[in-house]
Amino acid sequence: METYDCIVIGVGGIGSACLYHLARRGHRVLGLEQFDVPTDRGSSHGESRVIRQAYFEHPDYVPLLKQAYAGWSALEDVSGRSLYQPTGILVAGPADGEAVAGCRLAASQHQLSIENLSTAQAMGRFPGLVIPQNLDVVFERDAGFLFVEDCVRAHADAALAAGAELRTRERVRSWQSNGGTVRLLTDRGRYEASRVIITAGPWSAHLLSELNLPLSVLRKVMTWHADRSGAMRVENGAPVWFIELPEGCFYGVPGVGGESVKVGEHTRGEAVTDPFTVDRGLRASDLLPIRSMLKQLLPGVSPEPSRLAVCxxxxxxxxxxxxDRYPGNDSVVLAAGFSGHGFKFAPVIGEALADLADAGRTDLPIGFLGLSRLLQKAE
Structure with missing residues (x-):
């Protein structure tokens, strides 16, 4: 049985960052990934992920975001790769809706710079977008998108360079904790470690089944569309955008160098009962809301997709x-439930997980993300 200081289960966006932070601290660490690194089977693929600071989900994320921005910059230096494309982000929605009001609240509480624009000003600056007149608009300059697969690859490569081991296409079947050690059974062998960090994405509920976590997995479709006008390209000044409409919340990432525009719906999604068998094809029902949204908001972009990805x-x-740490077990640390907006935080969450594995605590401001809030509600 091979023995390690730490084992990370799941080497996607969060797991690869955790693996790196543990390795650079000198730990003998192993990453176990059931697919490849990176992979298109989980939640960290599809070319890009949006990153922004005026965080409408909750102002408490902003201090973590500032750390995350620094972490991505540091990873660019370590890897020699360009991982972040600044574009700014345009957020539009009802004045009393979640998106715009949340951006303004986060900006106010954390002294972030955002612009309030009229719809005419927004469309004058970004002529590829048609914004309904009844919506409020804010623009945040310090935002853009990350090249998601390159980010995962950079963290994994940096971890390996720091001494980590990585084994792909090896699935963890089960784990057991006995005192100060954790034993893992995979489809290839057995391992033992003083600490185990579980960052298994859609497979988290299975590996954490005893906690009975109230997690739900949704199938989400991303599509790419030809930009016939050229207005929605990075080189022409197009931003990332997020628009809250009565029929749902939609986002888009501009194309780079003539590449197609990526779009998706942040709301809704089909429940997934088994992540291994999720439908990765394109259905007619997937396209109905996307076509309608594109015709309304981006008339210069083809409503027909050139390709797709499912996450x-x-x-x-x-x-x-x-x-958090596993309840009653200081040998196991977990990260789950990233709810479609977690990738941008990978460097800082990876560091927090390494702290929890190392010392059982962290100075990073993650208290509001603790497991106790959900267990208390379940009781």
Whole structure:
């Protein structure tokens, strides 16, 4: 049986960052991933992930975001790769809706710079977008998108360079904790470690079954569309955008170098009972809301997709992450329920997980993400 200081189960966006932070601290650490690194089977793929600071989900995320921005910059230096594309983000929605009001609240509480624009000003600045007149608009300059697969690859490569081991296409079947050690059974062998960190995305409920976490997994479709006008390209000044409409919340990422525009719906999604068998094809029902949205908001973009990808959201009941130690077991640390908005936090959450594994605590402001809030509600 091979023995390690720490084992990370699941080497996607969060797991690869955790693996890196543990390795750079000198631990003998192993990453176990049931697919490849990166992979298109989980939640950290699809070319891009939006990153922003005026966080409408909750102002408490902002201090973590500032750390995350610094972490991505540091990873660019370590890897020699360009991982972040600044574009700014335009957020539009009802004045009393979640998105715009949340942005303004986060900006006010944390002294962030945002612009309030009229719809005419917004469309004059970004002519590829048609924004309904009844919506409020804010623009945050310090935002953009991350090249998601490159980010995962950079964290994993940096972890390996720091001495980590990584084994792919090896599935963890079960784990057991006995005192100060944890034993793992995979489809290839057995391992033992002083600490185990579970960052398994849509497979978290299975590996944490004894906790009976109230997690729900949703199938989410991302599509790419030709930009016939050229107005929605990075080189022409197009931003990332997020628009809250009565029929749902939609987002888009501009194309780079003539590449297609990526769009998706943040709300809704089909429940996934088994992450291994999620439907990765394109259905007619997937396209109905996307076509309607594109015709309304982006008339210069083709409503027909040139390609697609399917990922999964693993949602917690309140939409906030779960980052904590396993109840009653200091040898196991977990991160789950990133609810479709967690990737941008990978460097800082990875560091927090390494702290929890190392010392059982962290100075990073993750208290509001503790597991106790959900267990108390379940009781």
């Amino acid at each position: 999964m959201y693993t949602n917690s009941p309140d939409g906030h992450f779960i980052v």
